[in-house]
Amino acid sequence: MAKKVTIGQWSNELRDDYERLLQAAVLHTDSMLKEESPVDTGRFRNSWQIGENGTGEYEGEEGGGENEPRGMNYNPGNEKIGNTYTIHNSLPYAEALATGHSKQASPGWIEQIAKDMQSWVNQNAGNIK
Numbered sequence: 001m002a003k004k005v006t007i008g009q010w011s012n013e014l015r016d017d018y019e020r021l022l023q024a025a026v027l028h029t030d031s032m033l034k035e036e037s038p039v040d041t042g043r044f045r046n047s048w049q050i051g052e053n054g055t056g057e058y059e060g061e062e063g064g065g066e067n068e069p070r071g072m073n074y075n076p077g078n079e080k081i082g083n084t085y086t087i088h089n090s091l092p093y094a095e096a097l098a099t100g101h102s103k104q105a106s107p108g109w110i111e112q113i114a115k116d117m118q119s120w121v122n123q124n125a126g127n128i129k
Helices: 007-036 094-098 109-125
Strands: 048-052 085-089
Touching (some): 007 048, 007 085
Antiparallel strands (some): 048 085
């Protein structure tokens, strides 16, 4: 007797694996941006926000704060393939800090994190079978 393979079940399992990878990528990128953010008062670091299918504005408070992910239309752990996730900082001086106007961060630091994370995703996607 031949073994029966249901393609729908396989697709659900594969989708779940990729959604777990997506979740890890979003949260890891958020964490890396916060870790590498130049800090004076802590407001910039606390203003990173994750958007699901959109962006918004949030101005974090000064101080150490928590590094918990915060976002717009976003609930950590519910990432779905097909949605777009953006991690953004809407403070007026975010662009200046991104382009090297701080002794604590070199120009292009955000682009480097994006590049590193793309490599991380590609490597981990290759491990999904």
